Amino acid sequence: MTTSFSSLPIVDLSTLSQTIQSPASLVALGNQLYDVFATTGFAYLINAPLSFSHEDVFKLASDFFGITHAEKMSLAKKTFVNSNTNTYRGYFPTQSGHNGNRKEGFEIGTPKTPQHAAVGRHLKFNLDEANVWPETANFVDRRTQLEMQHHELQALSATLLSLLAVALGKPAGYFDAYLDDSLSTLRLLHYPPQATPAKKGDQVELCCTPHTDSGILTLLHQDKTGGLEVLSSDGKWVAAPYVPGSIVVNIGDLMGEVSGGRFVATMHRVRRDEGGRMRPDGMGRFSVPFFFEPGESCVVRSVDGGDGVVYGEHVRRKMRDWVEYEDLPDSEHAMGLPAV
Ligand SMILES: O=C(O)CCC(=O)C(=O)O
Ligand SMILES: [Fe+2]
Numbered sequence: 001m002t003t004s005f006s007s008l009p010i011v012d013l014s015t016l017s018q019t020i021q022s023p024a025s026l027v028a029l030g031n032q033l034y035d036v037f038a039t040t041g042f043a044y045l046i047n048a049p050l051s052f053s054h055e056d057v058f059k060l061a062s063d064f065f066g067i068t069h070a071e072k073m074s075l076a077k078k079t080f081v082n083s084n085t086n087t088y089r090g091y092f093p094t095q096s097g098h099n100g101n102r103k104e105g106f107e108i109g110t111p112k113t114p115q116h117a118a119v120g121r122h123l124k125f126n127l128d129e130a131n132v133w134p135e136t137a138n139f140v141d142r143r144t145q146l147e148m149q150h151h152e153l154q155a156l157s158a159t160l161l162s163l164l165a166v167a168l169g170k171p172a173g174y175f176d177a178y179l180d181d182s183l184s185t186l187r188l189l190h191y192p193p194q195a196t197p198a199k200k201g202d203q204v205e206l207c208c209t210p211h212t213d214s215g216i217l218t219l220l221h222q223d224k225t226g227g228l229e230v231l232s233s234d235g236k237w238v239a240a241p242y243v244p245g246s247i248v249v250n251i252g253d254l255m256g257e258v259s260g261g262r263f264v265a266t267m268h269r270v271r272r273d274e275g276g277r278m279r280p281d282g283m284g285r286f287s288v289p290f291f292f293e294p295g296e297s298c299v300v301r302s303v304d305g306g307d308g309v310v311y312g313e314h315v316r317r318k319m320r321d322w323v324e325y326e327d328l329p330d331s332e333h334a335m336g337l338p339a340v
Contacts, residue, residue: 003039004234010243011036014047016159030163037164037251037259041266042230044246045219049159050152054245057149057221060142061286064106065190067134075106075132087125090132094192100209102272106188110154110181111147125319127183127296127312150186150290153219157184157292160217160249168259168303178216181295183315191227191285194272204237207285208270213252214318215293220248225285231267240268252291254314260304 011032015025036043065072075091078084094104108131133143158179165174191207210231222228222242229237230250240248256265273285294300294311301308 004232004236005040006232006236006238008040008042008044008230008238008240008248009036010044010046010246011249012046013049016049017047026163027166030167033160033163034167034262037255037263039264040230040232041264042240042248042250042268044240044243045249046243046246048156048247050149050156050247052145052149052152054221054223056145057288058223058286060146060149061188061190061288062283063139063142064134064188065104065283065286067136067139071134071136072104072106075134086129086132088127089129100206102194102207103189103191105190108146108150108186109183110150125316127315128181146186150184153186153290154179154182154184154292157217157219157290161292164259168262170303174303178292178294178298178300180298183293183296183311185291185293187289187291189287189289190283191270191287193282193284205272206269207272210267210269212265212267213250213289213291214254214315214321215252215291216255216258217252217292218248218250219290219292220250221288222248223286225273227271227273227285228287229269229271231269237269253318254300254309254311257302258300260302 011029013029015021015029018025033043072091073081073093074084075086076084077090077092078087080091080093084090089107089109091106092104094102109129112128112130133139158175161175161178162172166172168174207227220228224242226239226241228240228248230240232238250268251259251263251265253265256263270285270287293315296310296312296315298311299308300311300314
């Protein structure tokens with residue numbers, strides 16, 4: 001059950017970078033993560049074992065969103081450009097009529113070859129498809145860097161999950177099956193600047209509407225622009241501004257279920273800029289969530305037992321609520337579901 005809070009806790013991961021990690025310090029870290037996920041469901045992680053900085057992450061986002069509109073649309077998912085073949089990975093443009101969700105995004109999954117045998121290839125959305133990339137010559141280096149960031153964030157997620165497994169009374173390798181053919185997504189997000197800043201006052205204006213994340217856990221890089229807010233159990237939205245050097249971690253709905261309801265997937269949203277928070281480059285706000293996700297055929301069940309769900313089916317059901325697919329008629333969604 002989420003508790004009331006007025007700021008997010010900070011969890012120091014420096015023990016993970018030590019050459020010799022004492023079992024006691026790992027257990028203590030797991031217990032600390034358990035406590036924050038059982039109360040706020042959200043925390044700042046500091047001293048994470050990552051080789052890249054926030055500047056590196058947002059330079060890549062800025063380089064990607066700086067390419068031409070035509071080039072971005074050549075990478076758009078089939079939903080937006082019917083002649084494109086990518087259905088799940090790639091670009092989604094800012095959708096008109098979505099005033100509370102003014103964002104464009106670019107999503108990459110675990111690097112794989114286009115020949116990879118995909119479980120869901122015959123379905124409308126091929127969750128396991130290869131990534132698509134800008135053809136611009138100078139994006140080759142950036143592609144390598146983005147793939148490396150995906151790899152490191154995946155490794156960090158795996159470490160956090162093994163600590164949580166122990167804190168939940170299970171062996172450290174309890175969640176290892178989640179890593180097989182993992183569908184984890186690195187999503188570059190850009191909230192373009194608006195012609196007028198949000199009005200100050202009671203009427204809150206948003207650029208990302210309130211939601212919980214659907215999967216296991218999310219690791220979020222946000223820039224200094226701010227605007228992220230997290231819902232406390234007393235109904236108050238608590239600001240989660242950028243803390244230097246930190247990444248935000250939060251629990252998704254499915255991990256709430258996996259934990260037998262011990263962990264909470266907390267509602268969050270992003271407020272529109274009220275002026276004064278603009279990035280110096282004038283590009284609006286960037287954030288880069290990494291969604292840790294199991295493989296398509298992984299059966300995910302509560303630590304307390306039960307039938308569980310096949311992860312691919314869970315995602316396809318959840319897609320109906322995702323704003324990036326909101327414009328699709330129901331019949332299109334149905335085609336994304338496996339035949340029963
Ligand atoms: O942009 C942000 O800071 C949060 C984005 C987010 O919550 C999401 O993509 O699920
Ligand atoms: Fe989210």
